Every structure is written in structure tokens, then in C-alpha cells.
Amino acid sequence: MKLTEKLRGEFSFIKGNYAVLIVSWIIVDFASELPATYFGLYVLGLGATETILGVIGLSQFLALASMQFPGGYLADKYGRKWLISTMTFGVALSFILYGIAPSWHFLLIGVVLMGIFNSTYQPALNAMVSDSLPAERRGMGFSIIMLIASASTTPSPAVAGLLRAHFGLVDGMRIAYAIVVVLFLAAAFLRFFFLKETVVNTSKPHLKEIIHSYPAALKESFSVWRKLPKSMLYLFLSFSITIFGFSATNLLTVVYATRVLRIDEVVWAFTVAIVPITTIILAIPVGKLVDKAKRKIPLLASMLIFGLAMWVFVYADLAKVAASLILVGAGQVMLTASFGALQTDLTPKEQRGKVNGFINFANYIIMATGSLLGGYLYEHVSPQAPFVIAAVTVLPSFLLALALVKEPERREE
Template identity: 25%
Template sequence: MRNKSIINLNLRWFLAGMIFANIAGQMAYSMLSLYMLDLGASVTQVGLAFTLASLVPMVLQIFGGWLSDTIGRLRVIAMGSSIAVFGYLIFAFAPSWEWVLIGLSVEYVSNSVVGPSFGAYISEQSSEESRGRVFGLTSGIYQTVTVIGPALAGFLAYQFNFQLMMRVAFGFYLAATILRVWMATNERFAPLKEASKPTFSGFKAQLIAIFALLLGGGVLTWIWVTDAVGDTSYNLIGQLFPIYLSDIGKLNVQQIGIVNAAIGITAIIAAPLAGSLVDKFSERAAIVTGFALNGLGLFTLLNSNSYAGFILAMCFFGIGNGSLMPAYESLISKVVPESKRGMAFGFFGTTLGLLSLPMPWIGAQLWERISPRTPFWFAVAANMISIVIAWFKFKLRDSQPVESPSG
């Protein structure tokens, strides 16, 4: 009963929109690399497409976070969804892989403006004492999409074709967009803080404040460092997962959908447990556990040659992701003042996007020029580095006195 009470009505509607949108996202992204190959792209061209499209969030995320703090979380989410829905429409009718690149660039608008508002909105709907459990529960609910999306995508692509699968994904995202626009325009969801007019001087002031927090040498600095290591390594291999399972693992698209769904099933279980771990002990414990399990998942993937082995690898990976998400969200919400949280999430996205920009292309080059396993071993090493940083640097008591006056 207590777990249900900490998810209020606003969060329930908010999560409903996120579930619809991310079922569409998981359907599309779990098969997008294979879809592009089916349309005539090479592995290098797939990597190049993801690299070029990632310019969009790199440029827009910091502005999306600032607008979230300025005009309101729900308004920004509705605006981003209303643009991104056209990306899914392009996916559904793309005649060539170049059109998929265009659709991907349009869809990334959603990542740019919706992403920074997600954690900030949940923070506002929870108390600090229960924030770990709220992030754990919302992450667990959100993770249902990583079960439904890939499995449904694999089934539709295998039984019918990629374009029909993409059209179903478009339907889910359209439903999410309608729900988000309703929330943004309904008085029931009006924010406590009045919207303010976006100005360049306001943007500059917020940016300076975030720089001061980030360069202060406290927890936020090291959060950024581990995020940089994690994001660059994930972007090195993210688009290669389905290709690896297809070419090296010899799985068909339906099996790939089920393997990917294993990530979601285990993350659903892990996220609420990680949230409780955060509230009872610390974010650091959950984050170190998450990185260790992610590394174990990648190691298992690289040493498996059976369907069951790949599922086991994704289970480790899912538990790791499920542990990391609520812990990171909770930690950031505690070291960044409420009025700057959207900007902080957006700043992270923009700066990390800049670092990660060439990674899909580099991953494809490592795949083709050295071996398909090489980029994945780099990701294993990145997880090990992050474990060390998190264990020694993620101590709130060391940095809270420095950062709290800015609130």
C-alpha cells in the first residue's frame, strides 16, 4: 500500500504518456539498425547515420532543459512530442536508409527536450525521503516498455515486415503525443511555479550556475565524469547490439526481440529494489552494483554462442541498468537545486552528446577493421573505470555543504 501511495495521480498520467512513447521508441530503436541494413545500408553507413543524427540532441538538449525550467516541464514535453511524431511517420514510410536518417534526426528532438524534463518532473512530485523509492518505482514501470517494445517489434518484423512494425510504433507515439498535449493544456496538471518568459540573460545566468556546480569538484563533477565514460562507451556499441546478435549470434529478428526484452524484464524487477537500496543505504551502493552487473553482462555476451547465453547476458545488463537509473536520478536531484534541474539534465545531455558524437562511427570502424567484439571490450573497460570512480567519489556528505547554498 505504501508503494502505491508515493506515486501520485500526476505521475500516473505522466508515466502513461512515457510508456506509450517509449514502447514506440523501443520498437523502433531495437530494430532500426537492421531496418537500415534491409534498406541497403552498410554497417559503416549505419554508424554514420547515428553519428549525424546525434548532432540534434547535442545542440538542443541544453536549450530543452532551460525551457523546462522556464516555461514548465509538461509544456516542453508536449512541444517535443509534437515534433518527434513526424520522425516516426518518416520511419513508417521510408523508401531508403537516407530517409531513416532524416526520421532519426527529427525523432531525436524528443530526446532533446523530453529527456531533461523526465527526471526533473519526477523530483518535483516526490519528497527527498522517498525519492529513491519513487525513482525506483517509476523506473520499474517505465522499464515495462523495454519488454513490450522489442518483443512486439521482433514479432511484427519477423511475421510481416519492418515497415509494418514501424507503422505500429508510429501509432503508439501518436497516442503518447495526444496524451502529453492534453496534460500540458489541462488545469489539473498546472505547475505550482508560474511560467516565466525565456530570455537570453536568463539562459546565460542558468548556464553559469550549472558551470559553477559542475566545476566545483564535488559529487556533480564526478557524476558528469562517469556519465561521460558511460555515454561514450554505450554509443560505441548501442547500434551494434542487434547486428552482433544477428551476424555473430545467428539469431533471427524475433529471437533478437525476445533477447532485448530480457533487459526490460530484469530491469523492472531491479529498479524498485535499487530505489529501496538508495533510501536505506546510498546511491553509491546501487550505482557500483549497476556498473558491475553491466560489465558482467557484456562479458557474458562476448563469451556466449547460444540463445540462452545471450538471454543471460541481457538479464545481467537489465539488472545493471535497473540499478543505475533510479540511483543516478536521485543523486542528481539531491545535488542540483530544483530550479536548475532541467538545465542540469540538458547540460549533461549536450556536453556528453558532444563527446559521444563520433562514437557510433568509431564503433563501426572497430567492428569492420579489427573485429566485431572489439568495441564491446572497450565498453567492458569503461564499466570497470566507472566502478572505481563511483566507489571513491560518490559521497554526498563531501559535497553537500558546498552545493547546498546555491539552492
């Protein structure tokens, strides 16, 4: 068999909605990572403290959690496409407030709006990906998402570094957010015109229905767990523990690297590009491993790798920082591919919107708590404290997954 024919067969599932989402993710991921490189420093530059930075993280994650239940409910009842396309427009426009903010108070409004729009369509987006992947290609499918995200975000830190070098921190970030708005609008139009609905017999709800759907959505999102195997619950709990630890460091990594480890801000932008480069290299091999071997192997390995990465980072020089970022990239691709594939294996198609909504809601609440705790500990206890928490929490997460998460004998379609 010719190499081209083999490759065509290997990646034949990249079509339809999955292909459209990949193209839109290339745009969105590059745009998102551009200001993310210096976001923590930007907030401090607008007059915030490390604790306030934690409060902004808290607000962001609470907003991201706020619409997960109705988002999942609406995705299953009324369809995926309309939620994904319309809410992407809302996210695009909310970034305007990020760019024009005269102080952190004004930026906080943009953070909350972005979180609300994003949380409304996130369950639908996750469900559409699951709907579009055949069971035997799920590991590869989720790995390719990581590959695409990594490939598109690799140049973002370098571009952010150049903007920082030429225009300064605050003005460079304002230019970055202008670019973000334009690119998110492009992705919104792409999703609006080219995605196809995957849920049959759907209709568009009115605003009143969306508001009234919250109690029913809340009830169904909790009751759905009675319809799932216990392993899905244990998988969720294990993942959530890991998420809590790393949310404590999320917005503080750039602050710690530049102000405690004394890494130059422009050098940091190029150094952090190691993460997406690592995921590019590992995405396809890890995806094939997840599809050919047990899903749990890379899941468990990712947790240990994350813990090691945090210990290396805390007292690192530039070389050790680079090593820790390589570990983070490896852990990310393993966790994304294995968790996404195993969650889909364990969840029936008609329940995926609600399950995604519940998981996203719970994890954002957990991340909000972790972010607030991390900011407080950084400012009032020790800059190292949030990173130590991230390293320690992987142990109970690992043990829970090892002992209680079982792969299904038959994977859901």
C-alpha cells in the same frame, strides 16, 4: 496494519504530475521499443553499412545534444509543462519520416528532427520528475520509472517479432512506426491536458527569445557547476565514461546477435524481452535499497555488472546471451535509481533544469562519438571490438565513483 493500507502508504507519492508522467511513459515506452528491436537491421535494409549505421547514431546523438542547453535554461526560466507537451507533438510527427523512408538518407532527416524535438524538452521532463518526488522516496520514484518502462516495453519485442515474421523486416518496421506515431500523439495530448506547472511566475517565450536564449543558456549551464558540490561533477564524469562504452554497442547489438552469433531474428525479439522482465523484478527491491542504504552501493555494483555482461555476450550462445541480458537489466535498474536519486540529492531545485541540460548535452556528445567509433570498429577492425570497449571502460568509471563521489549529509529538497 492491513496490507492494502501499507501499500497505500508506501506508494502515496504516486500522484499529480508524477502519475501523469507514468501513464504517458507507459504509452511512449511501449511505442519507442517497438521499432527499436530491429532498428539496426532496418537501417542496413535501407542500404546502409555498419559505418553508416554509426554515422546515423552520431547524427541522432548530436541532434539530441543540440537543444539541451536552451532546453534546461527555458525549463528553469519559463516552466516545464509547455516544453514537455509541445515538443512531444514534434517527436510524434518526426517518426512519420522513419516509417516512409525509401533509403537511409531520408531516415536520417527523421532521426535529426526527432533528436532536436526530444532534446528541447528532456531537461524539463527530468526536472519535473525531480520536482515531484519527496527526498525520502527518490530511490523508489526513479525505480518505479524503470519498472513502468520495463513493464510497458516487455511486449514490444514480441510484437516487433510478430510483425517481422508476418510482413518481413522493412514492411514490418513501417507498420511499427505507424503505431509509434499514433501512440506518441496520444501521450502528447495527455501531457498537454493533465500536467501542472511546477515553476511559479512563468510566461511563454516567443521564438525569437528561444533563439536568443542560447548564449545565456550556454553560459549558465557551465557556470552552474560552481554552485554544486564537487561530488556532483565526479558523479557526472563517472557516469559519462560508462555511457561512452555502451554507446559503442547501442545500435550494433542486434546486428552482432543475428549476424555473428547467428541467433534467429524472430528468436532475438523474444530473447531481448529478458531485459525489461529483469528490471520489473528488481525495480522495487533496488528502489528500497537506494532509499534505505547508501546510494553509491547500487551505483558501483551496476558498473561491474555492465562490464561482466559485455564479456559474457561477446562469445555467447543463446543461453549465455540470455544471461548477459539478465545482467544488463539488473545493471540498468541499479544505475537509473542510484544515479537519479544521487543527482537530485546534490542539485538544488532551481538549478536542476540547467544541470540536466548540461549532463544530457555532454552525454549525447559522448554517445555520438562512441556510436561513430563503434560502427567504424565493427566494420573495419572486428565485430567484437565495440563490446570489448564497453567492458573495459567500466573500470575507470568504477574507480572514479568509488574514490571521489560522496553522498551529501543533507539531501536537497
